[in-house]
Amino acid sequence: MFVVTGATGNVGGHVVKELADAGAEVLALTRDPEAARLPEGVRAARTDELPLTGATGLFLNPAVVWQVGAGKLLERAKESGVRRIVMLSSSSVLADLDPQENPIGARHRALEADVEATGLEWTFVRPGAFAANAMQWVDQIKAGDVVYGPYAGAQMAPIHEADMGAVAARALLADDLVGQSPELTGPESLSFADQVRIIGEVIGRPLRYEEISHEAARERMAHGFVTPEIADSLLRVFAECVDRPQPISPEVERVTGRPGRTFAQWVEDCAAAFH
Structure with missing residues (x-):
């Protein structure tokens, strides 16, 4: 069991x-x-x-x-x-x-x-970055066509949670991942601006991402879903990732035998949340 x-x-x-x-x-x-x-x-x-x-x-x-x-x-x-x-x-x-x-x-x-x-x-x-992190924009997308956030050019390779689940299940069912620490990413590197654009394309709306200052973003984050320490850590990571494509890990395909799901596929699976 x-x-x-x-x-x-x-x-x-x-x-x-x-x-x-x-x-x-x-x-x-x-x-x-x-x-x-x-x-x-x-x-x-x-x-x-x-x-x-x-x-x-x-x-x-x-x-x-x-x-x-x-x-x-x-x-x-x-x-x-x-x-x-x-x-x-x-x-x-x-x-x-x-x-x-x-x-x-x-x-x-x-x-x-x-x-x-x-x-x-x-x-x-x-x-790495969960595709579900995009859920933080749901309220803004429901309210209008602009998403405000830090570092529009910060690059991530968001991974569909179903791919994490598939790798974890394989690790439980088979012996070949014992003692290993597979690092997982999605199949493509996308900026925050790219992610918002893709959400718009999938749900049929012209969405765009508008960058706000580091300080304004920290204020929002620290009074919302994370501690000030975690907000500072995340913002440092975002700043370091601006215009730097995220390396793509082959581990999802190696473990599951199929390519990882794209961010657009994740949006399609979760589209109801953005309407």
């Missing part, structure tokens, strides 16, 4: 689907099992109950782990006989740097180290 934390989230939902499609027994952990929409045959349970008995593989979403406590969850995994842990990490973790200088990388690397210390088999899936 495979246990998936964050099973109704952006990535966990795709992990559940991939495992279910492969015929695996899956237990989906979520805050509200009664409201979870899951594939046929998938059972649901409350995350805080940590029902790991009988599990051989565990998908770890860091957001869930940090809520319930890494020590508690990992100790429970060992006691329950879990053999393999696949963790959703971040490409902010730099393999040749210790300690990590980036706070996002440092936090993920600390959890990776906790997983390694269990002595269980592990795989760390390290994606």
